Amino acid sequence: MTAGRLVLASAAPSPLWFATRAAGTVALVLLTAVVALGVVVAGRHEPRSVTRFEIGALHRNLSLLTLVFLAVHIVTAIADTFVHLGWLIAVVPFSAGYRTLWLGLGTIAFDVLLAVAATSAIRLRLGRRRWKAVHWLAYGAWPVALLHAAGTGTDIRTRWQLGLYAVCLAVVLVACWWRIARAGPGAVVVRLGLVAATVVVPVAVSLFVAAGPLQAGWSHRAGAPAVGVRPQAGQESTGQSGTVQGGTVQGGTVQGGTE
Incomplete structure (x- = not known):
C-alpha cells in the first residue's frame, strides 16, 4: 500500500499542469470576449458613453492579452515532463504523439490568431480587403479552440469548468443574435451565415461533449499514452x-x- 501511494503521488499533476490549465482557460475566456466584441462592433453598434475608437482599442488589447496567455499555456505544457511534447507542436498541427487530434486543433487556433496579429501589424500595407479576409478567420478559431479545450482538458467533467464553457458559448451566441437583429435589410448573406452558425456550432459542441469528454474513459480514448x-x-x-x-x-x- 505504501509503495502504491508513492507511485500515485508521483503521478499527481505538477504545478506546470495547473498553470497550463489555468492559462488555457483564461485564454479561452479572453478569446470569447474578443470574438463577441468583434461581432458587436461589426454591427456598427456604438454605446453613447464609449467612442468607437475606444471599443477598437479594447478589442486590440484583449486580442494581445489572449496571445500572451496562449503563450504561457503553450510554454508550460511543453515544459511539463508528464508528456514530452516538443516545440514543434506549437506551430505544426497534428505533430504530437499525445492526443494528436485535440492538441492539433489548439495549434490550428493558435496559428490563426498569430496570422491575424501579424496581418494586423501590417494592415496599411496589406490593404483592407486582404486584412479583413484573414481577420475573419479569427471567428473560426474560436469554436476550434473550444473543441480543443473540451477534448484535451481532463477537468471538463467538473461543474465549474463545464459551466464556464457553457457561458462562453452563450456569450458568443448572444453577440451573434445581436448582430442578426441589427443587420441591415440588404445583409442577407450575413444574416444567413450567423443564423447557421448559431445553430450548427452549439449543437455540434453539445453532442460532442455529451458523447465524448463527459463519458467515462475519455482520457484514454482521447489518445493519452502510457x-x-x-x-x-x-x-x-x-x-x-x-x-x-x-x-x-x-x-x-x-x-x-x-x-
Whole structure:
C-alpha cells in the first residue's frame, strides 16, 4: 500500500499542469470576449458613453492579452515532463504523439490568431480587403479552440469548468443574435451565415461533449499514452516498468491518468 501511494503521488499533476490549465482557460475566456466584441462592433453598434475608437482599442488589447496567455499555456505544457511534447507542436498541427487530434486543433487556433496579429501589424500595407479576409478567420478559431479545450482538458467533467464553457458559448451566441437583429435589410448573406452558425456550432459542441469528454474513459480514448513512472528519490528500482494510465495501482502499474 505504501509503495502504491508513492507511485500515485508521483503521478499527481505538477504545478506546470495547473498553470497550463489555468492559462488555457483564461485564454479561452479572453478569446470569447474578443470574438463577441468583434461581432458587436461589426454591427456598427456604438454605446453613447464609449467612442468607437475606444471599443477598437479594447478589442486590440484583449486580442494581445489572449496571445500572451496562449503563450504561457503553450510554454508550460511543453515544459511539463508528464508528456514530452516538443516545440514543434506549437506551430505544426497534428505533430504530437499525445492526443494528436485535440492538441492539433489548439495549434490550428493558435496559428490563426498569430496570422491575424501579424496581418494586423501590417494592415496599411496589406490593404483592407486582404486584412479583413484573414481577420475573419479569427471567428473560426474560436469554436476550434473550444473543441480543443473540451477534448484535451481532463477537468471538463467538473461543474465549474463545464459551466464556464457553457457561458462562453452563450456569450458568443448572444453577440451573434445581436448582430442578426441589427443587420441591415440588404445583409442577407450575413444574416444567413450567423443564423447557421448559431445553430450548427452549439449543437455540434453539445453532442460532442455529451458523447465524448463527459463519458467515462475519455482520457484514454482521447489518445493519452502510457508514461513511464520513475522511482522516487531514495527508492530502489524494482526492475518493473510501471506505466501511468489512471488512478489505481495494479501489479506495479498505475491505471488511469491524471492528465
